[in-house]
Amino acid sequence: MNLRPKLMLAFILLIIIPMIGLGIFSFVNSERLLEKKYSEQTEISLRAVGGNIRYFFRELDQLSDGNLTSSEVQDTLKYSTRTTNDASTLIAINQAEKEMKRILFQHRAVSFVVLYAADGTMFRSFRNDPITFKPISFDMLQQHALYKEVTRLGGRPLWIGPYEQSELTGVDPPLFTQLRVVKDIDTFNDLGVMITQYKTEELSSMFKDFQNPNADAAETRYLIVNKSGLIMLDSKRELDGQNINGQTDAMPLLTENYNSSRVEFEDVDSLVSSYQLDRNEWMLVSVKPWNSLTNENVRFVQWIGMITVLGLLSAVLFNVFFVNRVAKSIIKVVRKMRLVEQGLLDIRVNANGKDETVLLAKSFNSMVERIGHLLSEVRKEQARKQHAEMMLMQAQIKPHFLFNTLESINALAAQNEGAKIMLMVRRLSIMLRTSMHHSEEISIKQEVEHVRSYLEIQKYRFEELFSYELNVAAEALDFTILKLTLQPLVENSIQHGFEGYEDGKGILTLDVIAEPHQIVIIVRDNGHGMRTSVLSKLAAGSNPSSKQSNAAEIGESRGLGLRNVADRLRIHYGPAFGMWICSEEGSGTVIRCVIPKSRGDRL
Template sequence: MMTFQRKIILAFLVFVLFPIFILGYLSYWISRDTLQETISNQTVQTLNVLDRNLLEAVEEVNHFSDYMVSSGDVHSFLASQQEKSLIELYHKRQAIAGMMYANAEVQQFILYDLAGDRMYQSNDQLLWKEPEWMVQEMKQKKGASVWLSPTAIRKHPLQGQSDLFLTQGRIINDINTLDPLGYMVLAIRLDLLDNVFASESETPSTELLINKKGDILYALDHQLIGKRLDVGSLIKMHTGETGFFLDQWNGEKQLITYRPSTFQMAGEKDVWMVSMKPWDVLSNSTVYIRNITFLLSAVALLAAVCFNWFYLRRISGFIQALQKNMKLVESGDLSARMNEYSLKELKNLSFRFNQMIIRIWELIQRIRREEEKNREAEFKVLQQQINPHFLYNTLESINALAASSGQKEISKMTINLGRLLRISINGSFEVPVRQEISHVISYLEIQKIRFENLFTYEVVIDPSLESEPVLKLVLQPLVENILTHAFGQEDNGRISIRGSRSQTTGYFWVEDNGKGIPHTVLEKLQKKRDEKEERGHGIRNVHERIKLYYGEKYGMMVCSCEKGTIIRISFPLKKGGSNV
């Protein structure tokens, strides 16, 4: 079974560390995708500008070739080849050379007649045989420019020349008749494109012109021209739309952005502009998020370990100790105690637990003492019941004998004593008020005979109270105490017993005109003492029995002075009713 400490650690990992990891992971991927899209959008704008600049550069060459194909000198030169004037031919060559040198990007200028024979070449460094398909392309264009990529030249090399260059070819038509006179080929240095593709951006990037197969038609790094951009995601460009993707090239992950170029080359159906940026450089911010996530996870894990070692371990130990002590208390061992803890909260809890156990022990001891007193009181009552029970038959015999002998006083005492014994023999704790009054009257009658009418008494009870139950033997001990302590030999004593009621409480009032109870004795009666009452069923015995049986709100109140004493007994009414 998993311990509480492990449950808390698991909860910490699941509800704190795991959400941090997931949040960091999602933040990394969301920021990664957002960064890709943002940079690619910016790169597309750059490629758009680059494409426009490329067209502008190409347009400058087109302007030059327009001038050349419309030049009268070129036309006359092609026509002069049929004339045998060497002087005129020399002057035409010089004029053409002068036009070529006006454009520094043109590396070679070649004129061909319709039969394909070279009529003019600006220098002898390049000996080039044009591919047949390019000638056919120029014828189809009918005078428009036809561009050839550097890779096409590499496939059909110029004799004695390994440099890469662009090639432009055009059919030359007669101005007047529009009949073809021949065709022109220009070899353009790659500086034309280098100036366009050169970039001063802080972020390293590689811009390419490629065809549909991925062959690199142009790159600022000329070593790449003719190689293939071999990436698995290149098929996405077949849709013909602008886009981007992440892929490996040359052993490095690249963010590759592409768009179709408006610059077309002969022999290539589609030309694409591609920009490649190293993803490791671009993703520094996302790597920072990823590293921060790992760092936060590590810190959270370290915090969990520290939390477990410095705090959770103590709490877990406290809970285990509390559980152990609670089981001991549950089994009845009240000696169990919690140790002190340094943490304030745990210290307070352990202190409260110990105080609770101490309080429970005190309550149990108090209940035991009260039960012991109750048993003693019941025992004393039973003891008083036992002796009259054995004497009852004997008293009947004495009564019969006294009556037959004419001893009326003895017979009267015997009858009253029998009545006393009958109430004592009753095993119940409560008797009706009328029986309790009958019991005390019988006792008073016996004492009147004994003390030769030294006192008188009166009993006045509310009739509505007579049927209410009351704890038996509560009046007789009080009367006995009056007769024992209140009257002297020559006093004319008077005892008054009254019974009244309120809505829910019954009252007995026992009053005498004796010498009163000393103040010191009253103080002792008010104090709660645990020692046994030496006088048997005295005033305290009555008071304690009423409280034990009816509760703390009921009992006895004593008021005394030199002219007498008044004792009030209160007890609950079970039948209810209203005042009468």
């Protein structure tokens, strides 16, 4: 029986029937439905609590509106400007503060009232409650950042939540603070500033009213949070003054209506819901532990768990008796393939049996054997190609170059220039020695010396044609390079770049730079540059499929040939290294060669 029918029959008998495909789906779907259900219930509760909180603050705003126009506030702020001496001032202040006490008893939430007159006089009145507002001078209040916002509102109230401006309002106990400008009801001129603080007990009472003792009771937590995440009021009074980002990795979203999501809160899986209040972008946040919501679903989860265990047991049996053997065969082939990727082509897979795994192993063995044969042929062909290129490069000293050099030596001999003859012969011998070096790689020092000899000979022949400069980093001299790499580059500049130049107008620069992991060689000239068509031919010639006859033709027309140099570098060092040409007709040429740092095994 083939492998596919075996797997299909085992899958139907041991997996599909026991699992029935309902276990996980039912559990996930129930979780989603529960979250949706409790999110809707929480939205109703939050809207009700938020409505009460909005009504509470609107009631305080209306109370404050009435106080602004009352005689206790208007007469007090006007009277402060009519005092004449210190004794009368103190008496007036005490009398005004007694009158202000009536404001305190207009609402049970009012805890503290302070008035600042325009001349800086301060009037205070408070219950027998802890006072948190710091009675600073009017000058200091004017320097506070909130004062500009209060004056900008022009009499409208500015609310400060507990812990938002702790340096001004204090922190113990947490109180809501209202600041607003007082205007003269007759002239609408500014009389001063009124600051009122309100207790939070009434809000805490609202939170308790919406906790059902028979349901979640203390399980539900209500928070009032500002837009930066500061917890201004916690129904459990545990997180007051802290940032909600320290309790959860997903801060409730600012929303115009309602938002709910299931996140971690204090490392407990919870349903966190937020509702936008109507002032200062404050949010009402509800936190319910998820476990407290899913108690009624425990039996259903247990039932799903039993089905899952049975299904897992069936899956284990299926894996032991059917999948395991097939998986072992496939894993064995995969491991052998990884070894082949590393270059071990003598790997073979032993397979026994009569199903498709045996066919897979045999196909793998046949494929590896074929790849090994092809790679062997490619290596031989590559070696032959590199050898042929090396032979071509070793023949780089052309007969006409030797002839012209010897003619120059003969002319110097006729002029009795013995010293110059000695130098030219020495330079020529250095070039011949390098060309006939038995190694394919030589040190950069030898290669530079070879180029220097070539340039000196050319300088003797064309004394007024060009000047050159060699800048070679000392740390690069001991590294190796393919021999006869640099001469074709400088020869290209002299023969083609400086053609027609006079009076030493041509300038040739050779830079050898040692970088952390590579050697960079840059040849620059200020010659005629290259036409776009020439650059295109050179680029096309870098393709390994270029015909050998074309390469030889380019080599003959340009010394060793830029194309041959580029191909040799690419073949020898790999695609990450090579030669790049940047040139424009009339703007000179820059040739950049990059090779790896290597000291060579054959030096």
